[in-house]
Amino acid sequence: MDIRNINLNKQALDTVLPVILCGGSGTRLWPVSRESMPKQFSRMVNEQSSTFQTTTRRVSDEKTFGRPIIITHVDARFIVAEQLAQSGVAAEIVLEPSRQDSAAAVAVAALCAARRDPETVVLIMAADHVIGDTEAFRTAARDAAEGARAGHIMTLGIEPTRPASDYGYIRPGPGLDGLPGLHAVERFVEKPDTAGAERLIAEGALWNSGYFLFRADVMIAELEAHVPEVLDAARAALEAATTDLDFVRLDATAFARAPKTSIDYAVMERTSRAGVLPVSFPWSDVGTWDAVWQVLDHDDQGNALRGRVELVGTTNSLVHSEGEGLTTVVGLDGVVVVATPDAVLVASKARSGEVKELVTTLRRKAHPEADAHRRMYRPWGWYQRIDIGERFQVKRIMVTPGGRLSLQKHFHRAEHWVVVKGTAEVTLNERVVLVHENEAVYLPIGAMHRLTNPGKIPLELIEVQVGSYTGEDDIIRLEDIYGR
Incomplete structure (x- = not known):
């Protein structure tokens, strides 16, 4: 693959390249956060935007940050694209075919950045954190970037507000020469119990935020020294990557060879280059419902x-x-x-x-609610189950303007579509018809069909499925503009 598909050349070399990791599923915030709509895309903290959208806007200052790279799981690609469009943020989207933990994602980020310039400063961010002071964060990123340019792998250490046992800690060491406010890392400390957290705070330890800033060449060298197998897998996955619509798909076979390990364990706890900038802005990783309560x-x-x-x-x-x-x-x-x-x-x-x-x-116990919401998002919009029983299922479907479902057929069910808002363009075998509000169309078993919204407002309809089987796997896709 020509890596120029990742459009880094538009970024000024003196800016920081933000890389937002949003491949997690957030199971501790079930039932709002599930595989089908993880917490970073939900609006449980802010009713106007998800934490992912807020994170992208946090790095929208073009004087400080370049065009971001989003690294996400392949299943979340259309949610990412839609929420970026809603926020008016332009970004490059790299798709992980499997979840190999953060070390592999950071390796991909460093390799992407190095193709533009080996000394590019990269900022690794989580998509699901809440930060109470955007300007303070941007100032911290600029200050820590100076340490990164000097060859350190910097992290932001949050000054604790309570003895949290669900966070890791950082013991800051002596100051870094010529870099006011920046310190070497004495050591990282795993999540302690409450008494251990109290002792660490009394000794001046900081919360480990999981934000890292580094030069691309420095991180690549450290990965090569400590986890070469991760770097090799990431490099092979990137070299064999393909483009799919507006996405860059990492090669699945190569990427799966990367051992599942965090960047903290793979590099940060082993490197002699670790530095930390103490910061005091309000911060939470909103990892549990208790943490959500604290920020509301x-x-x-x-x-x-x-x-x-x-x-x-x-x-x-x-x-x-x-x-x-x-x-x-x-x-x-x-x-x-x-x-x-x-x-x-x-x-x-x-x-x-x-x-x-x-x-x-x-x-x-195979409860479908473990991972799937009743409302399921698709690249063309969403559908939501209203009722289900023996030999029938009823759904509500919304198709965005210009959205187009795949050309498909079913072996075990017929469908009835009733338009309740907008106009539907329906392909039924060789015919194409327009179905208006308060009109219906019948799709027999085995008929080739497709639904398109040709209008400028959302299309909503009620779908009634009748047949011996109504599962989602009774879909034979004959053509799909989204490459599914």
């Missing part, structure tokens, strides 16, 4: 509320309600209640981190 506004009883919610005698709790349903809580303290259209979570705030184990159990 509270009422006078200490409750954080979202959606249709009513409480009586309830304090210090998070109650999150989605959809039209009303969620009520009486007489509880320090709880998390999350209600979605197809699943409800009730947990103590203190043990909300155990939701990850709950999801493991749900998967083992």
Whole structure:
């Protein structure tokens, strides 16, 4: 592949190249965060934008940052593209065919940056963090970039506000020569218990934010020294990558050879080049429902509320309600209640981190709600199940203007489409017809069909499926503009 498809040449060499990692699934924030719509794309913290969208805007200062690279899992590619378009942010999107942890993603980022210039300064960011002061973050990135240009692998160390046992810590060492405010890293400390966290804070330790700044050539050298197998797999995956619409697809076979390991363990805990910049802006990785409660506004009883919610005698709790349903809580303290259209979570705030184990159990027992939402997003829009029973299923479908479903057929079901908003262009075997609001069309079993929205407003319709089997795998795609 010609790596020039990743459009880095437009970036000034004195700016920082932001690389946003957003391949995780966020299972500790189930049932809002699932494989089909991970937490970084949800709006559980800010009702106007996802944390991914907020992160992209955080690096929109062109004087400081270049055009970002987004590294995400292949299944999330259309969500990423849609949310970038909604935010008006231009970015390059690199697709991971499998989840190999952060070391492989960082290796890909460093190799991409080095193709532009080996001394490009790269900023590795997570897509799901909440930062309370954008300008302070940008200032910190500029300051840490000076350490990166001098050959250090810098990280941002957050000054702790509490003895958190769910974060790793950094012990800062002596100052770096000629770089005011920057320190060498004495050592990284794994997540301690509460007493250990208290001791670390008393000794001046910082939270490990997971933000890293480095020159591309420096990171490549460190990967070569400590985990050459990761670097080799990333290089091979990038060399054999292909373009797919606006995406760069890493080669699946080569990428899968990268050992699954974090960049913290692979490089940061081993390198002699690690540096840290202490920062004090508000920060959270919102990794649990307790962390979400901490970053939201509270009422006078200490409750954080979202959606249709009513409480009586309830304090210090998070109650999150989605959809039209009303969620009520009486007489509880320090709880998390999350209600979605197809699943409800009730947990103590203190043990909300155990939701990850709950999801493991749900998967083992084959509950579809473990990973799939009732509303499923597709490159053309979304569909949402309304009802399902023996030999039938009813869905609500929304197609964005210009959206086009694949040309397909089914072996086990017929479909009825009723347009409730907009105009549908329906391909039925050799015919193409327009179906307007309050009109319907019947698609027999085995008929080739396609749905397109030729209008300027969203198309909405009700689909009624009738047949012996209504599963999503009864779709034979004959043509698809999205390459599925």
